[in-house]
Amino acid sequence: MSRVHDMGGRFGDGPVKPEPQDAPVFAEEWHARALAITLACGALGQWNIDTSRHARERLAPLDYTRFSYYEKWLAGLASLLVEKQVLSAEDLAGAAAAAGDGTGAEGVAPHPLAARALKAADVAAALAKGGPADRPSAIAPSFAPGDAVRCRRPGGNRLVEGGHTRLPTYAVGATGHILWLHGSHVLPDSAAHGLGEAPEPLYAVVFPADALWSHTEHPGDEVVLDLWQSYLEPV
Structure with missing residues (x-):
């Protein structure tokens, strides 16, 4: 079960209304x-x-x-x-x-x-x-650019019940391909709960819009998500 914040792509919340380019950095x-x-x-x-x-x-x-x-x-x-x-x-x-x-x-x-x-x-x-999160890791990359991958199902934090994760619900079970390997980075699912940094490979993964949502305004669009290796499985 996702929390209320995990609302990406959810139907019924109205359109996203970008602010004008000349809008002040802080409204108040x-x-x-x-x-x-x-x-x-x-x-x-x-x-x-x-x-x-x-x-x-x-x-x-x-x-x-x-x-x-x-x-x-x-x-x-x-x-x-x-x-x-x-x-x-x-x-x-x-x-x-x-x-x-x-x-x-x-x-x-x-x-x-x-x-x-x-x-x-x-x-x-x-x-x-800043706060760089790249770290050396003993976990070797399992994927390379061009590889087809699927976001694991079920999603959610596998270390802490109801815990923090950066795998959005709308991507769970979706298939895409690896665009880029960012190196190894701190795993949020672990770090958010004081369980250590647990760094692992982090990838930019490309998904066709119609792999994420049933009714897309522009089916040819793509969405790029940064996802940790433990979020992914080979296709």
Whole structure:
């Protein structure tokens, strides 16, 4: 069973409406702040990008459908901060606001992660560095460009029930061919749950649109998905 976020190609949600090319990067000022605080909290090193994605996926279905994009980010972040014991629910509610700023001022001990706080002067370098996920792996590639492959059925995370995966439901059981081998990368299904990086080969796989959906507006279109080796099987 997929979560509410796994909605790619689902019928009945209305058309996708791209924003104009001249649209501002952030529609509201607080959107930029939401992105900034999410990146700053990620720099504390208490979770990885896959853990963060899974936190947003785990939002209650009612919240997920009614929240805007950056509201989902903030809600997922709040969950992580409490789950990883970086802050308490009382902290997020502002109950501890009168006790000081957590930096050691006013007799309050600094937060254990204070030394890892992302300083303004370090932001540009941190963004330029990014978070590369390519890793060496003992798992040899099983496929080469041009090989026909099928996305495994059933889909879902095979390590954790209901866990994070990057195999979308609409591709489960679909047949395509290998376009490119990206090398070996961290497996999200493992990394999102603290089970280790488990790197394995990652491929760009091309699917005809009519292999994914029964009624396609343009049957000649193709969809390219980046998929890990354990998501695939030979045809």
